[in-house]
Amino acid sequence: MIWALLFTVTFVASAVQSATGFAFALIIVPAYLFLLGTTDVIQIAIILSVVISTAHLSKLKLNIPPQIFKWLAIGCAFGLPGGLYLYSNINLALLKILVAVFIIFISIQNGFNMFKKTFSKAYYNKLALTVIGALSGMLGSSMAMPGPLVMLYLSRTTLSKDEIRASMVLFFVFTYIAILILQVIFIGVEHETWITSAYLAPAALCGVFVGHQISKKINEMLFKVFILIILIITGCMMLINL
Numbered sequence: 001m002i003w004a005l006l007f008t009v010t011f012v013a014s015a016v017q018s019a020t021g022f023a024f025a026l027i028i029v030p031a032y033l034f035l036l037g038t039t040d041v042i043q044i045a046i047i048l049s050v051v052i053s054t055a056h057l058s059k060l061k062l063n064i065p066p067q068i069f070k071w072l073a074i075g076c077a078f079g080l081p082g083g084l085y086l087y088s089n090i091n092l093a094l095l096k097i098l099v100a101v102f103i104i105f106i107s108i109q110n111g112f113n114m115f116k117k118t119f120s121k122a123y124y125n126k127l128a129l130t131v132i133g134a135l136s137g138m139l140g141s142s143m144a145m146p147g148p149l150v151m152l153y154l155s156r157t158t159l160s161k162d163e164i165r166a167s168m169v170l171f172f173v174f175t176y177i178a179i180l181i182l183q184v185i186f187i188g189v190e191h192e193t194w195i196t197s198a199y200l201a202p203a204a205l206c207g208v209f210v211g212h213q214i215s216k217k218i219n220e221m222l223f224k225v226f227i228l229i230i231l232i233i234t235g236c237m238m239l240i241n242l
Contacts, residue, residue: 009031013204043180044193044196063160
């Protein structure tokens with residue numbers, strides 16, 4: 001029964017991420033913690049994120065805005081070590097509160113702007129992209145959550161849904177591989193964690209395919225509304241799980 005639930009949750013989370021560009025870890029980490037009761041679920045989530053992001057990248061590579069990824073990646077490279085420092089020296093509960101409140105507030109503001117059709121074109125701002133990348137890298141290496149801030153920023157722009165999804169997927173490939181390397185070097189990954197990830201990988205890959213098909217049926221407005229809902233849920237879940 002536990003394995004059936006694990007496969008189901010993995011499939012659903014992968015499909016949602018494939019359709020929207022993020023939310024995989026948001027869904028599976030709480031579910032895995034409940035079902036497995038071990039903090040190794042963070043590493044399982046990281047490994048599976050590498051798998052599904054790499055698999056999904058081939059479907060979206062033609063939609064990648066190179067300059068956006070370039071500056072996000074540069075910022076992320078600087079932010080990852082900072083995240084390890086935060087993990088060791090800063091009160092993560094306080095950090096989660098600040099990030100959660102920020103996400104909820106800006107998401108509500110985004111929703112208001114969206115219905116007024118006043119999106120900005122801030123994604124051309126190299127400094128902003130670098131800062132967002134750095135903050136996301138820090139959140140990735142400290143809490144395994146590199147996605148919300150990047151999605152929060154990109155959802156404010158006039159990028160198409162496929163450009164947003166492509167940017168997120170490539171960012172995840174870069175970030176999660178880097179985080180996994182840091183985990184292996186500084187923390188270590190147990191043999192059972194690799195085995196469990198391998199068992200769950202087929203369900204994750206099936207979710208990638210299904211989510212990609214679903215994304216074709218979602219128009220731009222529905223996509224942005226869906227993203228705002230997930231972002232608000234992300235912020236609320238971070239507060240609830242303190």
